[in-house]
Amino acid sequence: MLNTLRKIVQEVNAAKDLKAALGIIVQRVKEAMGSQVCSVYLLDPESNRFVLMATDGLNKRSIGKVSMAPNEGLVGLVGTREEPLNLENASEHPRYRYFAETGEERYASFLGSPIIHHRKVMGVLVIQQKERRQFDEGEEAFLVTMSAQLAGVIAHAEATGSIRGLGKQGKGIQEAKFVGVPGSPGAAVGTAVVVLPPADLEVVPDKHVEDITAELLLFNTALEGVRTDMRALSAKMATQLRPEERALFDVYLMMLEDAALGNEVVKVIKTGQWAQGALRQVVSEHVNRFELMDDAYLRERASDVKDLGRRLLAYLQQARQQTLVYPDNCILVSEELSPAMLGEVPEGKLVGLVSVQGSGNSHVAIFARAMGIPTVMGVVDLPYSKIDGIQLIVDGYHGEVFTNPSELLRKQYAEVVEEERQLTQGLDALRGLPCETLDGYRMPLWVNTGLLADVKRAQERGAEGVGLYRTEVPFMIKERFPSEKEQLAIYREQLVAFHPLPVTMRSLDIGGDKALSYFPIKEENPFLGWRGIRVTLDHPEIFLVQTRAMLKASEGLDNLRILLPMISGIQELEEALHLIHRSWGEVRDEGIDIPMPPVGVMIEIPAAVYQVRELARQVDFLSVGSNDLTQYLLAVDRNNPRVADLYDFLHPAVLQALCKVVEGAHAEGKPVSICGEMAGDPAAAVLLMAMGFDSLSMNATNLPKVKWLLRQISLGKAKELLAQVMTIDNPQVIHSTLQLALRNLGLGRMINPASNIQA
Numbered sequence: 112m113l114n115t116l117r118k119i120v121q122e123v124n125a126a127k128d129l130k131a132a133l134g135i136i137v138q139r140v141k142e143a144m145g146s147q148v149c150s151v152y153l154l155d156p157e158s159n160r161f162v163l164m165a166t167d168g169l170n171k172r173s174i175g176k177v178s179m180a181p182n183e184g185l186v187g188l189v190g191t192r193e194e195p196l197n198l199e200n201a202s203e204h205p206r207y208r209y210f211a212e213t214g215e216e217r218y219a220s221f222l223g224s225p226i227i228h229h230r231k232v233m234g235v236l237v238i239q240q241k242e243r244r245q246f247d248e249g250e251e252a253f254l255v256t257m258s259a260q261l262a263g264v265i266a267h268a269e270a271t272g273s274i275r276g277l278g279k280q281g282k283g284i285q286e287a288k289f290v291g292v293p294g295s296p297g298a299a300v301g302t303a304v305v306v307l308p309p310a311d312l313e314v315v316p317d318k319h320v321e322d323i324t325a326e327l328l329l330f331n332t333a334l335e336g337v338r339t340d341m342r343a344l345s346a347k348m349a350t351q352l353r354p355e356e357r358a359l360f361d362v363y364l365m366m367l368e369d370a371a372l373g374n375e376v377v378k379v380i381k382t383g384q385w386a387q388g389a390l391r392q393v394v395s396e397h398v399n400r401f402e403l404m405d406d407a408y409l410r411e412r413a414s415d416v417k418d419l420g421r422r423l424l425a426y427l428q429q430a431r432q433q434t435l436v437y438p439d440n441c442i443l444v445s446e447e448l449s450p451a452m453l454g455e456v457p458e459g460k461l462v463g464l465v466s467v468q469g470s471g472n473s474h475v476a477i478f479a480r481a482m483g484i485p486t487v488m489g490v491v492d493l494p495y496s497k498i499d500g501i502q503l504i505v506d507g508y509h510g511e512v513f514t515n516p517s518e519l520l521r522k523q524y525a526e527v528v529e530e531e532r533q534l535t536q537g538l539d540a541l542r543g544l545p546c547e548t549l550d551g552y553r554m555p556l557w558v559n560t561g562l563l564a565d566v567k568r569a570q571e572r573g574a575e576g577v578g579l580y581r582t583e584v585p586f587m588i589k590e591r592f593p594s595e596k597e598q599l600a601i602y603r604e605q606l607v608a609f610h611p612l613p614v615t616m617r618s619l620d621i622g623g624d625k626a627l628s629y630f631p632i633k634e635e636n637p638f639l640g641w642r643g644i645r646v647t648l649d650h651p652e653i654f655l656v657q658t659r660a661m662l663k664a665s666e667g668l669d670n671l672r673i674l675l676p677m678i679s680g681i682q683e684l685e686e687a688l689h690l691i692h693r694s695w696g697e698v699r700d701e702g703i704d705i706p707m708p709p710v711g712v713m714i715e716i717p718a719a720v721y722q723v724r725e726l727a728r729q730v731d732f733l734s735v736g737s738n739d740l741t742q743y744l745l746a747v748d749r750n751n752p753r754v755a756d757l758y759d760f761l762h763p764a765v766l767q768a769l770c771k772v773v774e775g776a777h778a779e780g781k782p783v784s785i786c787g788e789m790a791g792d793p794a795a796a797v798l799l800m801a802m803g804f805d806s807l808s809m810n811a812t813n814l815p816k817v818k819w820l821l822r823q824i825s826l827g828k829a830k831e832l833l834a835q836v837m838t839i840d841n842p843q844v845i846h847s848t849l850q851l852a853l854r855n856l857g858l859g860r861m862i863n864p865a866s867n868i869q870a
Contacts (some may be wrong), residue, residue: 116256119143120260141238144253164234169213189235193227220244224255288511288513291488295468297484298507305496323383331387333426448599464485481810487505493512501515556820566604571811573814602616602665603664618644620678664707674711682727684712722776741765820861836849
C-alpha cells in the first residue's frame, strides 16, 4: 500500500492543475481500493457547500452541479464530524440523501474520509460499492492516510489553480488571498520580483516571451555547453573508469540530442515559454515518468535527467545573470529569503517581502522589522514561481498576501500605507522627548542593532543606548572569520556612534537559524544543539579574539557592556567569565588601560529562569531574550510555519517566567532589561514596564511607537492592566483584553491600521 500511496502522491504533485489532480486521485484510489466509485467533494468557502468536483463511477455530468450543505447527506456528516464514516448499507442511514443525477442508487456501501489541511476541512474523499460491504480496518486506514496526504496537495493545487495561466500582465485572473504568518508589520502595494536560488529547476517560474528566436539561441548555446562539459569529463575519466562505466557519459550525450530532450524543450519554447521554464516542464515530465517505474534501474535514471536539467539550467542562468530588474515599489518573493537578497535591491525601491518558508521570528524577519519593511513569512501554498511581475499586496499585520488585487482592495491598502507614513512622521516629533509616563516614571528605551543602517535609524529615533548589538552580523557577511583587527574596527564604529550611551555587545551567537557559510553546523535539531555560548566555549580561540577586539575597541570610551547568550547554568557562566578576564589581562599587558566592562547574562533558556538569582550574583546585569525564551518555554520552533500560531509571547507561562526573572534579578540588586520582538510591541511594552524591567530594547522602527504609547499611560494604570491579564489563562483572551483596554483609553492608534479592511 505504501508504494501505491507514493505513486499516487507523485502523480498528483505532477498534475498541471487542480482538475487534473482530482481526476488522478479518483481514478487511482478507485483502482487501489478495488471499489466501483471514488469521488471527491470540495467545500466551497463562498457557498459553504460540499461540491462534487471529481468522480470515477458516478455520472460525470453531475460534476460541479451536485452539492450539499454541511448538515445534509453523508458527505456533510463526514465533513462536520471530521472523522471517517464506514457504512455497509448507506441508504438505511438517517442522513442519506439521494441525488438522481449522479446515478448512485446502484451503490449500497459507503466509506468517506474528511480531507483536512491545517485544521480546516477542505472536502471529503468517498468510495462506494454496489454490493453491501463493510470496508475493513486496513481499507479505512488507507483512505484516511490518502486523505491526509492529499490535503496538502489539494490545498497547494487549489492555491496554484487560483492564479494559473497568468498572461504577461496577469489579466483576467481572479484575485487570490494566501495566508502565511506576520513577519514585519505594515502594508505594501507593489510588483512581485521572484528571486530564485541558483540552478534549482523546481522553482523556475513560467514566463511568456516575445523573442522566441533569442530563447532558442540561448537554449542551443546551453546544450552545446553541456555537451562540451560531458565530452571533457568523459576524456578526463578515461584512465579511471572502465569503458562500460564511461558509457554513462554517452547516455547523457544521447539524451541531449535533438531527437530527445533537446527537441522537446525546443517545442515548448516555440509556444512562447522562456527557455528555463520549458526546460523545467520537460525535465519534470521525464523525472516523474521514471520515478513511477517499478524497475529500480529505470527509477535511478530520474536522477540522471535531474542532473542534466540542472547543468542546462546553470548555463541558462549564467547567460541571464544581469537580467533581474527591480521596479519601483518592488516586493521581493522567494522560497527562502536571505539578508543578502535584501541588499541586492537598489535603495528606495523595496516596499515588501514574501517568503514561502520561515516564520515571523526567523532571522530575515528580524532584519525586515529592523528595516521597517512589511513582510509575510511561511506562505507555503503560494505558487511563487508563477507570480513574477504581477501586482501584489503584502499585509504584514495579518500575514496575508493578495495576488492580482482588485482596484478597490488596492485603494484600501494604499490608504493604509499613507496612514502609516503620516503616523511615522508624527512620531518623529517625539525624538528629543524622554520616555516618561503620565505619572512621571522614566522608562529607558534602547535599540537592537547589527547592521550599519541601524545606527543612523536608532539615532534618528532617539535611542538611549544599545541593548543588543548582534556581533554575528559582521561574521555572516564575510567569507571567513574576521580577524581581531577587522572586528576591532567594526566594534569601534558602533561604540563611537553611540558614545557616551552604553552599547551592549553580545558574544558570537551562531547556530540555530544563524549560519556561517564557512563554518557550517549540520544538526538534526539546531535549536537544541550547538549554538551560542556552547560554540564559543568549545572554540576559545574565537571567543578570546572577539573579546579582545571588543575591549580594545572601547579604549577611551568606556561604554561597552558584554552579554553572554544561551547560558543554561553556572558552569558555562564561570568558564565564559574566566575567558573574559583572561582577555582583559592580555589587553592590559599590551599596555591598553581599560576598566573591566560590565558583563551580563541572557536569560533565554528555561533553566536560566529557575537559576536567575544564582546567575545574577555572578554578573553585573541580566537581559531577557524574549524570542528564544518564548520558543523554548512553549517548545515551538519559531521558524516552522506549521506551528507558528502557537508561538505567542503573551502566553501566560511566558508572562509568569518574565515576572520571576525581574523579581530574582532585583532581589540580588541587579538591573534587568529585555530585548527581542516582545519589547518592541507597544501593547506588550506596557506590561513589561509594569513588571519592573529596567529598560526595553527593540528595533529602531518600533521605538517611536513604544515611546508614544508609554507617554500616554500612567505606571499605575499599566500595573492594573498587568494584574488583570495575569489572572487570564488563554493567550488570545490576553491579547483581546489588552487591545480593548488600550482602545478604551483612546490609545488604539498603535494597533494595526489594516484591521478594518474586509478582504
